Amino acid sequence: MKPRISESEIIEDQELAEYYSLMAKKYMRIPCQRVLKRVLSKEIERGRAIDVGTGPGIFPIFISKALPKIQFEAIDLSPVMIDLARRNAAEEALGNRIRFEVGSAYSLPCEDHSIDLLLCINTLHHLDRPIDFFNEAARVLKEGGGFVIVDFHRDTSPVMVWIFDLLWRAFFRGHPRAREGFIESVRSSYTLEESRAFLDHSRLKHWKLYTRTVEMWIESVIPKEGNRFGE
Numbered sequence: 001m002k003p004r005i006s007e008s009e010i011i012e013d014q015e016l017a018e019y020y021s022l023m024a025k026k027y028m029r030i031p032c033q034r035v036l037k038r039v040l041s042k043e044i045e046r047g048r049a050i051d052v053g054t055g056p057g058i059f060p061i062f063i064s065k066a067l068p069k070i071q072f073e074a075i076d077l078s079p080v081m082i083d084l085a086r087r088n089a090a091e092e093a094l095g096n097r098i099r100f101e102v103g104s105a106y107s108l109p110c111e112d113h114s115i116d117l118l119l120c121i122n123t124l125h126h127l128d129r130p131i132d133f134f135n136e137a138a139r140v141l142k143e144g145g146g147f148v149i150v151d152f153h154r155d156t157s158p159v160m161v162w163i164f165d166l167l168w169r170a171f172f173r174g175h176p177r178a179r180e181g182f183i184e185s186v187r188s189s190y191t192l193e194e195s196r197a198f199l200d201h202s203r204l205k206h207w208k209l210y211t212r213t214v215e216m217w218i219e220s221v222i223p224k225e226g227n228r229f230g231e
């Protein structure tokens with residue numbers, strides 16, 4: 001297995017960020033529906049949620065529309081992305097419902113055990129300290145709170161990587177840097193074994209990890225005696 005090549009720098013280029021935002025608005029409907037389905041499977045339809053590494057905010061915007069009783073906070077290290085996310089939410093008349101803030105996955109702007117749902121989509125590979133992030137997730141989640149973390153994994157079969165890279169390059173042909181996005185993300189992602197080891201060494205409990213095509217999904221399972229809202 002090739003060593004990981006870290007991709008921890010953030011997007012500060014306005015043009016590239018706008019391009020990603022445009023493409024996400026056009027093509028992220030199905031990924032958003034898949035995440036929503038997992039959220040609904042956990043019977044989470046209200047309460048406080050946080051999206052970590054929100055980028056242009058497509059996931060919290062989609063889920064807020066489907067689940068109007070959820071109050072979202074969404075953070076990203078990139079101020080350029082946060083500006084775009086605010087703009088995208090305003091376009092959907094959700095400016096008052098989602099709070100977008102510049103913030104770090106290692107220091108979430110939430111009190112201990114205050115969050116019902118945590119999302120982190122396509123962002124784990126940017127984090128060089130995944131255990132610190134998982135510990136932070138464990139700190140902010142309520143007892144029995146749900147989480148959905150989706151990312152690539154570096155040990156995806158080379159054939160799958162080749163096929164998805166071709167597709168990605170076709171979709172993102174309009175921007176030279178964006179064209180490299182898929183392959184760079186895979187190279188900076190963790191293997192399934194590395195991810196399981198990080199989770200085992202973290203305080204995040206009640207998780208399951210599985211794969212879907214080139215993706216790795218880490219999500220909460222409801223503990224037997226679970227009391228989702230700590231009531």
Ligand SMILES: C[S@@+](CC[C@H](N)C(=O)[O-])C[C@H]1O[C@@H](n2cnc3c(N)ncnc32)[C@H](O)[C@@H]1O
Nearest residue numbers: 010053054055076077078104105121122123126
């Ligand atoms: C590939 S984008 C994913 C955006 C969004 N979740 C989506 O799937 O459309 C990853 C995002 O993570 C952000 N990011 C990288 N490192 C971060 C960190 N330490 N804390 C918070 N956000 C971070 C980047 O700025 C970028 O917007």
